[in-house]
């Protein structure tokens with residue numbers, strides 16, 4: 001009787017162990033395939049964030065010098081969002097360690113916009129542009145030289161404030 005019982009118990013244990021390991025194997029293969037999907041999913045590159053920042057940097061200038069403060073406020077926040085996204089999505093790029101150096105300059109421009117002060121806006125925009133280049137120099141991309149734009153980046157957007 002004990003022999004039969006032991007055999008049943010052993011085979012039960014064997015079976016459940018076997019079941020367990022096949023369950024774990026299934027789970028592991030699902031994790032592997034999900035991992036592969038995550039690795040292959042689209043992630044914008046550092047340069048794409050920078051190209052977006054470039055556009056907002058130019059639009060910000062024309063919004064500011066036209067004293068279109070609502071648009072300037074929008075554009076500075078677009079730059080801030082892109083900076084936050086670099087921190088979030090570009091963790092594998094060593095350059096991301098330097099990205100926060102732009103924040104004091106962004107805060108200065110933001111303060112000028114809130115004060116609707118065009119002289120402060122112009123000065124802080126120079127500081128912002130210099131900070132862009134300081135970072136480019138620090139991370140060995142000094143050939144990406146940013147400057148204050150001469151003309152609006154797009155002809156299909158109005159930078160002057162709308163008359164209400």
Ligand code: HEC
Pocket residue numbers: 046047048050051053054057079095096098099101102128129131132133135136139141144146
């Ligand atoms: C980490 C510090 C850092 C800061 C701050 C920074 N950049 Fe960059 N920028 C980079 C790096 C790194 C690249 C190269 C990205 C790549 O790998 O394509 C780059 C590339 C660029 C490019 C070239 C994009 C292209 O593909 O042609 C432009 C334009 C640019 N940045 C504009 C700006 C502007 C404008 C600012 C400031 C508002 C700024 N950057 C602030 C690091 C920085």
